[in-house]
Amino acid sequence: MPTYKLYYFDVPARGELPRIILSAAGQPFEDIRFSGQEWPKYKPKMPFGQVPVLEVDGQMIAQEYAISKFLARQFGFCSEDNLDHAREDMYVFLSEDIYVKVEEIFHTRDDKEKSEALKKKFVNETGPVMLSKLEQALSKSASGYLVRGKLSWADLAVFSNLGVMEFILPTESVNLLEHCPNIRRNMELVRRNPNVNTYLKQRPSPNA
CATH class of the missing domain: 3.40.30.10 (Glutaredoxin)
Structure with a gap:
């Protein structure tokens, strides 16, 4: 092994x-x-x-x-079906797009004016738009998972990348995710995995 x-x-x-x-x-x-x-x-x-x-x-x-x-x-955690595999990747990299925006805020923290401007734009503009795409996809899922009705690396990536968002922007993340019940459900499914x-x-x- x-x-x-x-x-x-x-x-x-x-x-x-x-x-x-x-x-x-x-x-x-x-x-x-x-x-x-x-x-x-x-x-x-x-x-x-x-x-x-x-x-x-x-x-x-x-x-x-x-x-x-x-x-x-x-x-x-990857589908063997090529189309489902691509759909998993699609959601993985959407969550990565969110991560990149949050990472930029973190890395500019020594420049308070720039960091605050980036944070304001993310919280009020880019963050809600990107999260709405995930929320919309998950609203169509009876299982609460993104692809195939089962846990995949897409769900794990969303959990990980949005977890970093919660770590760097704890207060703002609560407000952003307040309007995303299906994302919260998805993250809770991952969190409850034994x-x-x-x-x-x-x-x-x-x-x-």
């Missing part, structure tokens, strides 16, 4: 989706977390000098979505 090691900073961000997929699968893995101060000792070992990186029996895989899709395929729930209870408190 393969052994898995995941390298990433001790924050949710781009390492969280691989962690959640591995956890949802019930797959033991070595969760190697480190601070920014510790990063220089890991960086030379990384294929592209960045993280996240997944090590599988000594083979290193870089890039969040290369890692996540490999794991989703490995553990049955393996994911165990991971969430045991993961270290993140450091910004």
Whole structure:
């Protein structure tokens, strides 16, 4: 059986989706977390000098979505039907679009004026529009899942990426998701997955 090691900073961000997929699968893995101060000792070992990186029996895989899709395929969270597979990817990358907007707000936090302007635009314009697309898709789902009526990497990506939104913009996220009952239902389904729930209870408190 393969052994898995995941390298990433001790924050949710781009390492969280691989962690959640591995956890949802019930797959033991070595969760190697480190601070920014510790990063220089890991960086030379990384294929592209960045993280996240997944090590599988000594083979290193870089890039969040290369890692996540490999794991989703490995553990049955990707559809074998090509059209359903594309639909899963569609929702994964919609949630990534939301993540990117939130990440930009976080990375400009030292420039208060710019960060506040980005936050205002996200909360009042881009965020509601993007979330409405997810909400609309989920409103048509009897199961509460995005594709095939079962848990897929699309649901896990939405949970992970919107979880980062909740971490960075806690108050604003409550207001944004107040009008998205189907997104909240979808995220709750993932949260209640026994393996994911165990991971969430045991993961270290993140450091910004």
